[in-house]
Amino acid sequence: MAVDKEPLYEPPPVPHLPEKLTEFPPAHAPSVEHQPVLEEVIKYFSDESYVIPQTEDGQLRDEEKFWLSYECIHRYLRATKWAGAKTAITRLEDTLRWRREFGVYDLITPAHVEPEALTGKMVSFGYDVDGRPALYLRPKNQNTEESIRQMHFLTWMLERSVDLMGPGVENLALMVDFAARAKPPSLSIARMTVNILQNHYPERLGRALIVNVPFFVNVFLKLIAPFLDPVTRDKMRFNPSCVSDGLFTSDMLIGEWGGDCPFEYKHEVYWPALVQMCEKRRAKMMDTWRSLGGKVGLREWDVKCSTDFSGDVNAHDTPVQTDETTDEKADEQS
Structure with a gap:
């Protein structure tokens, strides 16, 4: 058993x-x-x-x-x-x-962005087979209205991903799950996100894995595609089988992505530990x-x-x- x-x-x-x-x-x-x-x-x-x-x-x-x-x-x-x-x-x-x-x-401190983190809509947990820290985006857990603080939270999490890169590792694995009819961000927020990633964190994206893409999100991704440079677009993979494709070991991949890792987001434990x-x-x-x-x-x-x-x-x-x-x-x- x-x-x-x-x-x-x-x-x-x-x-x-x-x-x-x-x-x-x-x-x-x-x-x-x-x-x-x-x-x-x-x-x-x-x-x-x-x-x-x-x-x-x-x-x-x-x-x-x-x-x-x-x-x-x-x-x-x-x-x-x-x-x-x-x-x-x-x-x-x-x-x-x-x-x-x-x-x-100075402004972007743990206390400043913590309200954005309460539901685990963005989580750094585990590493892919190349040692890249995995940054999970779970829009279904969105708990706040669009604001500049959401961008501050994204930046704070990117900085923490950099902190967690070991020797010989210089980029991250971005994991986006659009399950449960997650609402896509506005085009202005999406453009700001792309600007931050491409202009201020260049070469930091190792791979971007995207799953459970509904029709309206697919249309949205096509709308923002012109703002992505070709190198970034080439790093995007849709609906991968992360373990069988050799991207993650099962013990480092959370269950909702098909792994065996029994991670659960409990803010009062995860947040101070991170x-x-x-x-x-x-x-x-x-x-x-x-x-x-x-x-x-x-x-x-x-x-x-x-x-x-x-x-x-x-x-x-x-x-x-x-x-x-x-x-x-x-x-x-x-």
């Missing part, structure tokens, strides 16, 4: 995938041709006299230098298709301003970042390995790439 599993109410710890920990991921390293461009961007933001244009008190803060990692700059260069250092710098400065103006560092886990991990990574020099261009790989293994995994020199197609491979894998 099968024994029912005890419900799980808290998010699991960050996994450490052995195959991702042997060396600095090749997908994160530019080709020999592109390396000077990346170094030019790092040098630009490392200048002690640098200030964010059109910004009051524009000198970079520690959290902004931390954000301007080697991999972050590489992601923006890939997102701009290596159009040059100037193009990437413009995009990065747009996001630096947006992060301040939108309140990523907040504490992410705050502790982020604080530890900041301490590690400072111990490694606390400057623009440090690698997330080195920070995460040193954080997660207390120095057991040494910082590595960036490998020299001789294959000029490395960046194309990165786009395919991201």
